[in-house]
Amino acid sequence: MNAEDVAHYLRTHPDFLNEHHELFAELTVPHPRHGGQAISLAERQLHALRDKIRLLELKLAELIRFGEENDDISGKVHRLSVTLLLAGSVASVRQAVISSLQDDFAVPHVGLELWAVVAQPEACGVSEAARRHIDSLRHPYCGAPESIEVASWFGEAAPHVRSLALMPLRSQGVCFGLLALGSAEPERFYPEMGTLYLNRIGELVAAALAARAA
Template sequence: MRKTKGEGGAAGAGASEAAITAGPAPGEGAGATAAAAVAAYLQGHPDYFASNPQILAELHIPHTAAGAAVSLIERQVRVLRAQLETERGRLAQLIARAREYESFSARLHALVLALIAAPDLTRVSAALQEGLMHEFSAQAVTLKVFPVDPAVGDPDPLVAAFRDFLERKHALCGPLDEAKNAALFGDLHDPAGEQVHCAALIPIRANGRCGVLAIGAADPDRFKPDMRTDLLDRLGEIVSCKLQMLPPEVPSAVTPPPPAPASEDEPKPTPTRRKRTKKTVPE
C-alpha cells in the first residue's frame, strides 16, 4: 500500500521525535545522550532563548554558504563578540582594582587613627611598625628622626649618610648599600629570617626636625627604582604632620619636691596665743 506525501511527512516527523525521545543508539556515548536531551528540552520550550538572551549571545551559529565564503553578518557577530570579551576583561580588572583600593583605604584609615592617638615619638614609631607590618605586609619598618638641620654639618654618621636623601621631595625605592642598610635596619630580619635587601625610603620633615621612614623587604624585587611613589609620599606627609603636632623633646622642668613630714622626735613649735584685751565699759 502506497503512502501519501502527507502521511510520509507525518511519519518522518514522528520518527524524528521518537529518535530524540529514545536517545542515541547504543555505542554513541554520553555526549550524544546530552545532545539529545538538550534538543528535546528546546523543542519543549521554544521560548527559552527569548527569556535567556545572554545564552543566545554565546552561541556560534554559522551561516550556510556555498564554498568557503563567510557571511558578513557572521563576521560582524564575531568581531562584536571579541570586543565584548575584551570589555568584560577590563571591567573585571576595574572591579578588582576598586576592591583593592577600598581595602587599602580602610587599612590606611586605621593607621592614621593609630597615629593620631599616639602621644609621643615612641608611640608614633610603634604605631607605624605595627600598622605597616601587620596591615601592609611590610617586613621591616624603622623611623629615624634627626633633631638637626641637614644643611648644617653634623658629625653624626647617620645624618651624613642620609643628608642627600633628606633634600628629596619624593620617596626613593630600590636596593640599599651596606652602610645605609646597617644604619637603618641594623640586625633586623623579616619573619622568615632573611636580611633586608631593598627598601622604600620616605623623607620626613617637621618643625626643624628631619628624618626617614624606611620600609624594608627581603625580596629584592619588592621595591624597584621605577615604581610609583604616590601612596608612599602621602604616607610621608601624614607622618610629617603628626610629628609637627608633637611637642619638642626637651627635658621636663624640675619641680621642687614636697616638704618631708616632720618626725615625732623633733620638737613641735608651740603656737603663739594672742593676748585678749579687756574692754572697758564707760560709766
C-alpha cells in the same frame, strides 16, 4: 579598481551595504580562528564584536581589582591615621608606625631614623651625606638598597633586605628624618611602582612626630 579604491568607496558611501544588505549573506571571509573555514560578513562582524566585548570585560575586571586594592590600602591608611592621632608621645608614634606597617601592611622590616626637630643629630645613626641625599628626594625612593649604610637602618634584618622604600620626613620644609620599609622580596618595592600612598604615609608620620615634639 584596487583594494584601496574599494575601501575608499565604502568609507565615502556608508549606505552602500545597507542598500545592498544581501551582500552580508553572499560574501564570505576566512574564519578569524579557523583559517580554512569561510563565514559571512555578518558572522565575521559578530566575532569581532565578541572579541571587543571580551577585551572590555577583561579591562573592567582589571579596573574593579584596582579599585578594590585601593579601597583596601585606603582603609589601612585610615587606621594608621587614627592610631597616630591617639599616640601621645614621640615614642608611642614610633611604636604605632612600626606596628601598623608590619601588622596591617605586611611590611616585614621598618626603620625610623630621626636627626632633627624630634631628636638630637648625634643620637642618629644616619651620616651627614645620607641625610643630604634623603633631603634631596622629592618622591619616595623605591628599589634595591644603594649602600651598606642604607641596609644598616634595618638592624639585624639588614642582610635579608632586597628591596626598600625610603620616605623623607619633613616639617615646615625641613627634613628631620626618614621612614624606611624593607622586604626580602626583590620586587616588593621597585622603581616604577606608584608612590601615592607612600607619600601620604610619610606625610602622616612626619606630621604626627612634629606635633608631639612641639
